[in-house]
Amino acid sequence: MKQKHSEASQMNSNKNTSIKNNHTNxxxxxxxxxxxxxxxVYLGSQEAWLIEPQQHLHINTQLFDxxxxxYIMSNNKKVINWEISPQDITLEEIIKKIQYHASLLGHCCTKxxxxxxxxxxxxxxxxxxxxS
Incomplete structure (x- = not known):
């Protein structure tokens, strides 16, 4: 696991983007x-987040724990930061996203x-x- 963490740190430093360590919440x-x-994208741990390619993320990307x-992503001076979103995602919204995601993966009966x-x-x- 240490190797993956160091690879993620190296990957992030190569892109001149760091991740602010505010994941305690x-x-x-x-x-x-x-x-x-x-x-x-399912992230099983903070390490999985650190390994996830950061270059394709957009401002206003959300993280649902x-x-x-x-949480909503902000990027200030090339530092990725997660802040509590002013608007939570409801379970019903998550259900709709899961159903659509499953259909994109080729599953049937997603309802x-x-x-x-x-x-x-x-x-x-x-x-x-x-x-998948």
Whole structure:
């Protein structure tokens, strides 16, 4: 795991972008939600976030954690920072995103994907990521 962390740090320093270490409030796992994109990215840990390619992220990318908290990405002077979003994503919004994401991956009967809570929603995304 240390090797992956150092690779991520090297990758980020190569792009002259660093990640502000304010992840203490984020409860992993989490889902990365990008504006204008229908795909969801499951992040099982902070290390997974550090390994995720940062160059394709846009300002206003959202992170939805396992407690249902919503964070929004800001980028100030080439420092990526997660801040609490003024507007949380509802479970119903997450359900719609999961259903659409599953259909993009070729799954049928996606309307049946109806998690009852945020933990179930994250488990569904993890399953979809592992299955694809």
């Amino acid at each position: 984020i409860t992993w796992p989490a889902i990365l939600i990008q504006p204008q994109h229908d795909e969801l 396992s407690l249902g908290n919503t 049946k994907l109806r998690p009852k809570n945020f933990t179930q929603a994250l488990n569904i995304i993890r399953y979809l990521e592992e299955d």
